Amino acid sequence: MVLKTGSNLGEVSIANGVISEIAGAVATKCYGVVGMASRNKKDGIVNLLKSDSMSRGINVFIEDDGVVVEIHLIVEYGVNINTVCRSIVNRVRYTIENAVGIKVNRVNVRVEGVRVD
Secondary structure: OOEEEEEOOEEEEHHHHHHHHHHHHHHOOOOOOEEEEEEEEOOOOOOEEEEHHHHEEEEEEEOOOOEEEEEEEEEOOOOHHHHHHHHHHHHHHHHHHHHHOOEEEEEEEEEEEEOOO
């Protein structure tokens, strides 16, 4: 899908992949995040994604006046998950709204696993 914004000067089309890459880059920089997660639909197994495929753990849905970003990730053992998720929500919303110029209606963070180092 492509999000389109426009004015009297023209139209700008932004692919969902762009928003996914931004959200993935911001989320992986947050303290306590080990990486993005991908769930195998068939087996229900969660895999830790490599850093080159950050957008695979993120879904972007277009709503009436903005977007909804769903992030699947794995956190480090011992961190306060609630605080980490709140930080991700705030940083992803702020970065997307300022970098792309579209409204972010919701950021849903789904912790798929905890990694013990």
